[in-house]
Amino acid sequence: MAALALGAASPIAFAQHGGLGLVTPPVRLDDVWLVDQTGSKRRLNDLLGQGVTALQTVYTGCGTICPLQGALFSAVQGKMPAIRGRHPVQLLSIGIDPLSDSPSALRAWLARFQAGSAWNAATPALAEVDRMRMALSGSKTPLGDISDHSTQVYCFDANAMLRWRSADLPRVNDICDALAALART
Known part of the structure; x- marks a missing residue:
């Protein structure tokens, strides 16, 4: 039932940087160390394992598309x-510009x-940035400049498995539908 709900949340098509919709089979990202908004070092899969997660990639210095993602x-x-x-x-916002996305910049974001x-x-x-971006998008090739980063949202189940990729700049209800389906399973 959850698979049907996730599949219905968004039509199958291709977004700017990779496939979208239900991720079959689910994917576990390589575990990497992250520095969060408090300055604490945390493992990615530990963060994702705390519940059903919607993840977006941003960079805090972006003045174009990233503010729309924050509003989303x-x-x-x-x-x-x-x-x-x-x-x-x-929700988890992953900064993809480690040279600028410091803990204080993340807190301000x-x-x-x-x-x-x-x-x-x-x-x-x-x-780790390029490897993480490629894994999220499902791409086998480098994605290029961060200023051309994906605006997809990635939903993970409570076992830290990537289960759903949105279209670029998804609708609020599509993300909520995917999160609700994953939260019930």
């Missing part, structure tokens, strides 16, 4: 209390969009 997650955050299930739901306690931000080491 802010709208999703507003609807999260209505999502009921066996697992908690959370979250504050800009009035992030609550279920929305975190973190940045991998520079050497």
